[in-house]
Amino acid sequence: MTAPRLETDLDAITHNTRWLVNQLAQRGIxxxxxxxxxxxxxxxALAMIRGGVRGLGDSRLENLERIRLTAPRTPLTLVRSPMRSQVDSVVREADCSLNTEPTVLDALSSAAVRGDTSHAVVLMVELGDLREGVASQDVVEMASTVTTRPGLHLVGLGxxxxxxxGxxxxxxxxxxxxSLVExxxxxxxxxxxVVSGGNSANLDWALSTTNTGRINDLRLGESILLGxxxxHRRPIRxxxxxxxxxxxxxxELKTKPAQPWGxxxxxxxxxQPTTSGTGSVRQAIIALGRQDVDPDGLQPPNGMRVLSASSDHLVIDVGDHDVGVGDDVTFRMNYSALLRAMTSPFVRNCEHGTTPHDISSTSSNPEFTKRAA
Known part of the structure; x- marks a missing residue:
């Protein structure tokens, strides 16, 4: 088969989704x-739907458009603050968006009126990580202004x-x-x-707390995709x-000195790379580079180790593995490596597992939905 390629097991994604959905449902999330x-x-997306998600989220409108064509009745959320230049597309492709800026809300309101539609808003709150979010002392006042904008409906905080x-x-x-919700x-x-408490980083809290408060939604990506x-990048049992x-x-496969010279x-x-070791290394070059993947996020088979990477070459120590030129090497990945590999036009994505053909059963969710069908 063609290499490099990503092998995607859709049944594993459905399993992870269903397990998380079931565990969190017991806590009202x-x-x-x-x-x-x-x-x-x-x-x-359909594997996640089959696993029981209440809706799907993405940070790119192009991705939401692809999902919309496949699952037209599934609630879709733009999980990045909308660009003012894209508000017409936002209200067309997304049922809901996460927001922080009054000027963007004004533009979304105008776009929703032009499109004769209603758009749901989750107002994001800054709680210390210093990415997106309205200051907590300003949330109540800003939330009250959302309700005055035609075409918009404040459905929650996140x-x-x-x-x-971190x-x-x-x-x-x-x-x-x-407390802010109340x-x-x-x-x-x-x-x-909708009270969206965060992402996969919330699972340690959500699966151990005895008091979830008003939190009733988590936006999960890494935990579903990678387990x-x-x-701490720990596997979830x-x-x-x-x-x-x-x-x-x-x-290429050659035995070379462990240390460069010159x-x-x-x-x-x-x-300025540092190298370790003495003697020689049984070194393989893999047709894969930084243009395709984050090399720091790769986990080779036991007994192999990644030595370095350039734009198109990944150098690994293959140890005693029986491998030759033309053979495939399989890597596990962290989230950063997966993200870049999926983005590279040179990495083919091969999906296998249960693929639902009938999407008519993907029901709408009244928390986000603006479309009747």
């Missing part, structure tokens, strides 16, 4: 499946932690969000239907870790 790391793969600064979404953070509800005069939690494997071909300066990517 639903799951929004985030497929952005797979470029909005329709089959991955937050995002751990992505930029701030842990613990009980104190979730309690703060729950204050906003008192101001706007109705209950918020791991992002805080009960989940499968084999949904994705990266397969690439050996184009005067040394920067490498092609501006660093």
């Amino acid at each position: 639903g799951v929004t499946g985030v497929a952005k790391a797979t470029l909005g793969s329709p089959h991955v 937050t995002n932690l751990a992505c930029r600064s 701030v842990i979404p613990d009980q104190a953070k979730m309690d703060e969000l729950s 204050r906003v509800e008192a101001r706007v005069g109705y209950d918020l239907r 791991t939690e992002p805080l 009960g989940l499968r870790y084999d949904a994705f494997t990266l397969v690439a071909e050996v184009i 005067k040394r300066a920067q490498s092609a990517f501006g660093d």
Whole structure:
């Protein structure tokens, strides 16, 4: 088969989704499946739907458009603040979006009126990770203004932690969000239907707490796709870790000295590599590089190790493995490696497993939906 390629096991994704949906449902929390790391793969989206997600989220409108064509009745959320230049597309492709900026809300309102539609808004709150979010002291006032904008409907509050600064979404953070929800509800005069506590980094808290408060939604990507939690990159017991494997071909195999020789300066990517070891290394070059994947996120088979990477070459120590030129080597990946491999036009994605052909059963969710069908 063609290499490099990503082998995607759709049944593993469905298994992980169903396990997480079932565990979180016992705590009153639903799951929004985030497929952005797979470029909005329709089959991955359907695997998540089959696993029981309440809706799907992505940060790119192009991906949401692909998913919409495949699952027209599934609620879709834009999980990045909308660009003002794309508001017409946002209200057309997404049922809901995460927002922080008054000027963008104004533009979304105008776009919704032009499109004769209604668009749901989740207002994002800054709780310390310093990525997106309205300051907590400004949330109530800003939330009240959303309800005055025609074409928009405030459906909830959300937050995002751990992505930029690694701030842990613990009980104190979730309690703060729950408290803000109650204050906003008192101001706007109705209950918020969506309280999105965060992403896969929230699972340590969500699966161990005895008090979820008002949190009723998590936006899960990495845990569904890779079976791991992002805080410590630990596997989650009960989940499968084999949904994705990266397969690439050996184009050179030689025994070479462990240490380079000659005067040394920067490498092609501006660093000054350090090398270790003495003697010789049984070294393979794989037809894969930084243009295709994050080499730091690759896990080769036991007994092999990644030595270095340039734009088109991955150098590995194959140890005693029986491998030759033309053979394939299979890697596991972390989230960063998966994201870049999916984005590379040179890596083929091969999906296998159960592929649903009838999407008419993918029901709509009244929390987000603006379309009747």
